[in-house]
Amino acid sequence: MPPRLRPAAVRIRYSAGMVDMPISELEWQALRVSCAVAWRSAVYSLPAAVAVAWVLTRRRFVGRFALDALIHLPLVLPPVLIGYGLLLLFGIHGPIGAWLHTHFDIRLVFTLQGAALASAVMTFPLLVRSIRIALEHVDQGLEEAARTLGAGAIDRFVTITLPLMSPGILAGTITAFVAALGEFGAIITFAGNVPGETQTLPLALYSALQRVDGDPLAARLALLSLSIGIAGLALAELANHSLRRLLGRPRSN
């Protein structure tokens, strides 16, 4: 399928010759799918990441090390392996996948939701790590103060701990979102490479590279991914900084 090149509202400049290149429909589609996958991935994994980060930071229990290792596995294992593991668990014949299919008529394999699940698992360690660092910096003396003022455990968490760690949560979410935009191996293994459904930016880039005439498209997709990545990291840093200032901590701290 040759890409239909159509001028779009956004133009990006690339190459040494400063040639204006329009963004094609196919690139838009890949970007849209990437975003759809990424925000779902970030939003779905956020509550679990906060819970896991809290447990790992504040609780000492048997199996803590195992839990820590487990959530960090996606960082060290081949993404294809994670995708394969998801297939075994969430595939139509997998224990969880079959259950979801029978009771809720939900199918994850080869769907957008499946791609979101795959990238959620892949970006989970990033999110947990960022939230953990934020939580470690929350002064527990403030929680004690809230306690003496009559605040119970949940009350303290919602009114003191959560607001104080929000810069880390926001920065982590943005980082995880941007990382999810670029997730490849786990998605292609678990959710396939369906244009408009699970074909994210890197998958489109990969497909473009498979074609003889795909180089210009691949270059544009690469540039697009790069810009988004850099913008995302900058945004995460900016969000962290401005929120910390809003929380009343001098920047030096």
Added chain:
Amino acid sequence: MLHIRLTTQRGEFGLDVNFSAQSPGVIALFGRSGSGKTTLAQLITGLLAPDSGVIELDGARLYDSQRKLSVPTEERRIGYVFQDGRLFPHLTVRGNLLYGWKRRAPNAPPDAGLPEKLIHLLGLESLLERRPWQLSGGERQRVALGRALLAHPRLLLLDEPLAGLDQSRREEVLPYLERVRDEWRIPIIYVSHQFDEVLRLATHVVLMEQGRSVTSGDVFTVSRDPRLRAIVGTEALGAVVEGTLAEMADDSGLGVVRIGHGTLQLPTGQLRTGQRMRLQLLARDLILALEAPRGLSVRNRLSGTIIEMRPDDAHSLLVSVDVGGPVLVARVTTLSATEMGLREGLSLWVLVKSVTLRPFAHRGD
């Protein structure tokens, strides 16, 4: 009444305290840093758990190891003002103040105007929209005090609230502490290692040494306890007495202060006639005389009777003199004591260098 009997062992450090004190009143936990004061404060609030003991306040048991009773911190309603204030950085001063107010006990007296009253009492009107980091150390502690009071505590626990402040900031906060003491009928535990704060605020003093409560009593009695010397140092040792401003001396600008059955003239500043005050008369500033002296500032003397003589160090004695109720302590060398023939029961004069005295208004009990 407040009864506290607690023991705990935390690694090398053991804590063993036992005291009772009138409530309401200001109970000072006084001792050097490392004597276990803050640990005791945390045990009282329930932030730490003791090994055994009892905490009882006005008939309510907050902790009883035998009955396996331990009211959780958030239900204990002990207003804790931390040394570092611990204001919530993400809330404004108003938000900090109202945090406890929103969570006050259901049996709190229905007084919707209380926050406004307290904001006025602590002089916080102009700070309400500020963030904690925009406050000075003294302002921060005033906000922390207000926040704790608005939670409607049954006991206020001040853990060295002035320790992080320089002298002028301390002077800025102390009057507010006095106001709270006088206008809020609430028992207060005041943790400190500064004796001037204790003599200014406390009704009852518990002396802490290496995790143990070594003595406990009213501020006047404890101020004469020789064990205090280890904490305040030889130079700062001196009896605290209570006096009343009888009248202003004619033209000198000095006030005539009644102490026991005598009077002293001293600078009384803003105090009004009839007002009660506290004074500390340092042992090193007192001179003993067998006869009424002449040719000296003769009015600055009190007559009394020696009730106790204790060795202070190798060449000096601490002599306690009853001046008609209040008891003063003077340090004299062993040599002069022998030459003068000082003994218990002897009547004599105590000469006071009163320009060095600084009275603190105190309503008394």
